[in-house]
Amino acid sequence: MDIFILIGSFTVVCLMGMPVAYALGIAAILGALSADIPLEAVMLKTAGGMSGFSLLAIPFFILTGAIMAVGGMAERLVNLAKVFVGALRGGMALVNILASTMFGCISGSSVADTAAVGGVMIPQMIKNGYPRLFAVNVTISGSLQPLLVPPSHNMIIYSIAAGGTISVAHLFMAGIIPALLLGLSLVILVLIISYRKEYPRGEVVSLRQAVKIALDAIWGMVTVAIILGGILSGVFTPTESGAVACVYAFLVTMFVYRDVKWSELPALIGRVVRTVGMVMIMIGFSIAFGYMMALLQVPAIATKFFVDISSDKYMFLLWINILLLLLGTFMDLAPMLLICTPIFLPVIKTFGIDPVHFGIIMILNLGIGLLTPPVGPTMVVGCAIGKVSMEAVSKSIIVFYIPMIIVLLLVTYLPFLTLWLPSVILD
Numbered sequence: 001m002d003i004f005i006l007i008g009s010f011t012v013v014c015l016m017g018m019p020v021a022y023a024l025g026i027a028a029i030l031g032a033l034s035a036d037i038p039l040e041a042v043m044l045k046t047a048g049g050m051s052g053f054s055l056l057a058i059p060f061f062i063l064t065g066a067i068m069a070v071g072g073m074a075e076r077l078v079n080l081a082k083v084f085v086g087a088l089r090g091g092m093a094l095v096n097i098l099a100s101t102m103f104g105c106i107s108g109s110s111v112a113d114t115a116a117v118g119g120v121m122i123p124q125m126i127k128n129g130y131p132r133l134f135a136v137n138v139t140i141s142g143s144l145q146p147l148l149v150p151p152s153h154n155m156i157i158y159s160i161a162a163g164g165t166i167s168v169a170h171l172f173m174a175g176i177i178p179a180l181l182l183g184l185s186l187v188i189l190v191l192i193i194s195y196r197k198e199y200p201r202g203e204v205v206s207l208r209q210a211v212k213i214a215l216d217a218i219w220g221m222v223t224v225a226i227i228l229g230g231i232l233s234g235v236f237t238p239t240e241s242g243a244v245a246c247v248y249a250f251l252v253t254m255f256v257y258r259d260v261k262w263s264e265l266p267a268l269i270g271r272v273v274r275t276v277g278m279v280m281i282m283i284g285f286s287i288a289f290g291y292m293m294a295l296l297q298v299p300a301i302a303t304k305f306f307v308d309i310s311s312d313k314y315m316f317l318l319w320i321n322i323l324l325l326l327l328g329t330f331m332d333l334a335p336m337l338l339i340c341t342p343i344f345l346p347v348i349k350t351f352g353i354d355p356v357h358f359g360i361i362m363i364l365n366l367g368i369g370l371l372t373p374p375v376g377p378t379m380v381v382g383c384a385i386g387k388v389s390m391e392a393v394s395k396s397i398i399v400f401y402i403p404m405i406i407v408l409l410l411v412t413y414l415p416f417l418t419l420w421l422p423s424v425i426l427d
Contacts, residue, residue: 003296006031010289020335021278025285031292042288049287050280053239054156054164059276060242061151064223064249065107066272071253071260073220074116077102080217082202083210090194091202092128093135094187096121097142101183104146105224106249108153110333110370110378113143118385126386129200133396136386138190140371140378140393141400145183147333147367148175148360151227151242153279157334158359160283161290161341168238169231170356173422178360178411185403193399219252232425279334286338299346306347313351317412320344321365328369332377336366360418364411368404371397 010027014020025046032042068074081098085091099117107113118139125135147154155171193199205213226245230236236244253260260268293299306316327336340362348358370378373394383390411417 002031002035003298003301005034006289006292006296006298014331019278020331021282021285024282024289024335024339028285028288028292031289031296035292035296037292037295042291045288045291046284049160050284052160052164054168055160055280055283057151057156057168057239057242058153058279059272060239060246061108061153061156062276062279063269063272064151064242064246065109065112066268067246067249067253067260068106068220068223069103069112069116070264070268071220071249072257073106073217073253074099074103075120076213076217076220076257078117078120079213083205083213087202087204088191088194089201090190090199092121092125092130093138093190093194093199095202096125096135096138097183097186097190100139100142101145101149101179102221102224104143104149104179105151105227106220107146108149108151110143110147110367111381113146114140114378114381115385117143118382122382122386128202132386132388133392134193134199136382136388136393137397137400138186139385140382141186141397141404142183143378143382144364144367144371144404145179147363148179148182150175150224150231151238151245152363154333154337154363155359156238157279157283158337158341158363161286161338162345162355162359163342166355166359167426170422170426171359172228172231172238173425174356174360174418175363176421177417178364178407181410181417182364182404182407185407186400189400189403219256223249223252282335282338286335289339290342293342299343302343303347303350307350313353314413316347316351317353317361321361321408321412324362324365325368328366329372330375331369332375333363333366333370336369337362354415354419356422357415357418361408361412364408368401368408 006027009030010023013023013026028042029039032039078095078099081095085094085098088094096117100113103113103117122135122139126132146152150172156168159166159168159171223245226248227241230241230244231238310316345355348355370376373390379390379393383393
């Protein structure tokens with residue numbers, strides 16, 4: 001009965017339209033009242049969940065991405081991508097994907113990538129003769145890559161949801177090969193579509209212009225070197241690298257690129273504070289919710305349920321993928337990580353699945369949900385920029401799900417794709 005009240009109240013409150021963060025808190029309180037657990041324990045867990053030092057990495061990385069996004073970095077990366085693939089047939093679509101790959105190493109967010117790269121690329125693609133729906137589909141599909149490369153704050157959230165037992169640095173390294181595979185698969189799809197439908201070629205960039213573009217973009221790319229190089233060399237922890245990258249991004253944006261006015265900074269910081277505030281509230285309440293689930297033995301019940309269904313880990317992974325794909329269409333990525341990780345972690349240990357490997361599976365799987373109605377926040381942003389309806393995009397994007405699902409299956413059933421790079425670089 002107590003479990004029903006905990007899970008049921010969360011579901012009902014969400015269906016009523018309340019934000020997930022508050023729904024988690026209300027469910028935790030109602031579950032505690034039902035189980036005669038002091039509310040002080042729930043409040044202490046909530047406060048403790050928001051006080052970890054590692055959590056500082058989240059606002060630092062979010063602020064870094066926001067500063068670079070409004071500071072003209074996206075446009076400079078688009079120009080840099082044109083140097084490499086812009087002259088091919090369907091070149092602007094390829095530029096879109098490559099720019100997302102590079103900008104993802106700065107933003108770490110699918111929605112931010114769509115807003116920044118899409119804001120530059122979608123109007124350009126439409127102007128150059130690409131169908132409006134195709135431009136939107138390429139943009140939002142490419143924006144899945146930032147979830148898998150450093151500094152993806154969703155990997156930090158997964159580590160926190162796992163009780164801090166999983167290395168953020170290992171997660172950062174584990175997502176790089178899947179991200180590159182995803183980008184490559186989208187490039188192949190775009191090339192096939194572009195040649196079949198004879199989309200236009202881009203212009204060849206001269207060597208002199210290419211050097212100028214590269215020098216202009218290199219200031220922003222140093223941010224990636226700070227984040228990755230600092231962590232891999234052991235000079236910085238992920239939190240410290242986020243802080244240093246944030247200061248560097250500010251200096252480059254305000255004193256080198258100078259695309260942002262000082263008067264615009266308060267509004268930018270205000271947007272970041274709202275985002276971070278909601279994330280931190282969600283983390284705090286999710287810790288309390290997970291605490292209640294542990295007391296009510298929900299993870300143990302889930303473990304028994306999945307073991308009873310199948311003792312084969314490959315079938316288990318198939319069922320989990322199907323379940324997460326469905327759940328991801330109704331709820332955002334971060335709350336799903338916070339809710340599902342404490343439940344599934346004991347199960348994957350029973351099946352002998354590496355938690356780092358499983359984390360990348362979850363993030364990629366739930367990331368696809370960001371592009372899928374009825375919620376699909378990344379799709380919503382792409383539709384707003386491209387001025388198309390979600391219904392039209394939902395029908396036309398189906399072919400883009402093919403490479404995503406193929407990469408998801410490869411990542412799921414070939415663990416070395418995620419575990420090889422961390423073992424070589426970090427172990």
